[in-house]
Every structure is written in C-alpha cells, then in structure tokens.
Amino acid sequence: MKPRRIGAAARPLRNYGSLLVAALLVGGSVGALAQAPAGGSQVAADIYQERCATCHGVKGQGTNTLVPPTGPALKGNPFIVNAPGIIIKSVIRNGREGRQRLYHDIYPNMPSFGPEMIPDVNGLIAYLKGDLQSD
Numbered sequence: 001m002k003p004r005r006i007g008a009a010a011r012p013l014r015n016y017g018s019l020l021v022a023a024l025l026v027g028g029s030v031g032a033l034a035q036a037p038a039g040g041s042q043v044a045a046d047i048y049q050e051r052c053a054t055c056h057g058v059k060g061q062g063t064n065t066l067v068p069p070t071g072p073a074l075k076g077n078p079f080i081v082n083a084p085g086i087i088i089k090s091v092i093r094n095g096r097e098g099r100q101r102l103y104h105d106i107y108p109n110m111p112s113f114g115p116e117m118i119p120d121v122n123g124l125i126a127y128l129k130g131d132l133q134s135d
Helices: 011-026 030-034 042-056 078-082 085-094 121-129
Strands: none
16 A cells, blocks of 8 residues: 655644644643643743844734734734643743745744753743733
C-alpha cells in the first residue's frame, strides 16, 4: 500500500499531536498538559510585559496599527483561548516561522524563547489564558 501524502496545512497539527503523545509518555498528566490553570501571578504578568508586550501589545491587543506591525493580538485570540497549554508552550519555546505560522500577512516570524528567557513558561501560559483574557 502506497503511503498517503499529507498536505502542508495538516502537518503542523500532526506535529502537535506527536508533542502531546510524547509529553504523556514522559509522564505528564492529561489534565496538566491539556489546559493551563486559569489566572496568573504578578511574576507571569511581568514576564509578559518584558518578553511579549513589545510585539503583542501591553494589554495583548496586538500591534497591527503600528508601523511596522510585529505581532497579532493574544487577547481574544482563538489559538490562545482554545489550544492546550503544551501547544502554546511549544510555540513559545520553538517560535514560529515559515509554514508553521498562523498569520502570513503582515507579521514577522516569532522567535523562540528558551528557559533562560522565560523560566516559568507554565505561569506565562496561565497568564495568557487567564488574566490577559479578562483585563
């Protein structure tokens, strides 16, 4: 049987599924990986202001009205609201470029942020999904 070729648009979703399976095999729990807890600490808010606000806006509103625009809104963003925490963590840690990007119109590639730049990535994800959405 000849293997079926998966289209480029489906590849990122396949990779995210692999990430989830790998994380579960390493010993994570479905509840902890599937959804970051709501709310966030002041430390996470400070990390957001220091590392994310320049491109995504001080209140998560994005920068599409600035020249040059550097990042989409995170507040009300369906990806941030609905994606499992592990997927958001992968984007933060690995960045997005080329075919992995969700926004192909005006924004540059998203850089990666390792543990030295964002030590509490889970706290940041909780902030993105919680406090940032309610501000």
